[in-house]
Amino acid sequence: MRSAEHPIPRIGFGYDVHQLVTGRPLVLGGVAIAHTHGLDGHSDADVLIHAIMDALLGAAALGDIGKHFPNTDPQYRGISSVRLLAHVGELLASRGYALVNIDATLILEAPKILPHVPQMQANIGAALGVDPDRISIKATTGEAMGFVGRREGAAAHAVAAILQLP
Numbered sequence: 001m002r003s004a005e006h007p008i009p010r011i012g013f014g015y016d017v018h019q020l021v022t023g024r025p026l027v028l029g030g031v032a033i034a035h036t037h038g039l040d041g042h043s044d045a046d047v048l049i050h051a052i053m054d055a056l057l058g059a060a061a062l063g064d065i066g067k068h069f070p071n072t073d074p075q076y077r078g079i080s081s082v083r084l085l086a087h088v089g090e091l092l093a094s095r096g097y098a099l100v101n102i103d104a105t106l107i108l109e110a111p112k113i114l115p116h117v118p119q120m121q122a123n124i125g126a127a128l129g130v131d132p133d134r135i136s137i138k139a140t141t142g143e144a145m146g147f148v149g150r151r152e153g154a155a156a157h158a159v160a161a162i163l164q165l166p
């Protein structure tokens, strides 16, 4: 089989969920947001960045964040997910991939996310070495239904498009 002579587009999908608990900071897209509850997890539990990392790894067929950053490994306890994202970006770059764009949706009942979106785009763009306008972040609620609506947790979905360079 011949290798392709032009960049090959690839897409990936990521999903993550974390519990909302008291006594934890709420970190989303690398932004610490003042709130009564935060997300529980081994790292900073940044559910948005976790979904984005899984989308990127999925686009490159490189597994998932559980494979690359096991939650049993003490070196990742409390770590900023922005640092893990930068590592994923370097991994893809080393394999000859370039980012086209990311589109992500956060699902949580409160607080309002919109005021923080520009900083999230800047943080994620900086970690990946791309312009923030390649990073789309949207947010919605659970409309008072399900675990999100009961404020038990937050979820995030993300898709990523990358190019496999020849």
Ligand code: MG
Binding pocket: 016, 017, 018, 041, 045, 046, 047, 050
């Ligand atoms: Mg996670």
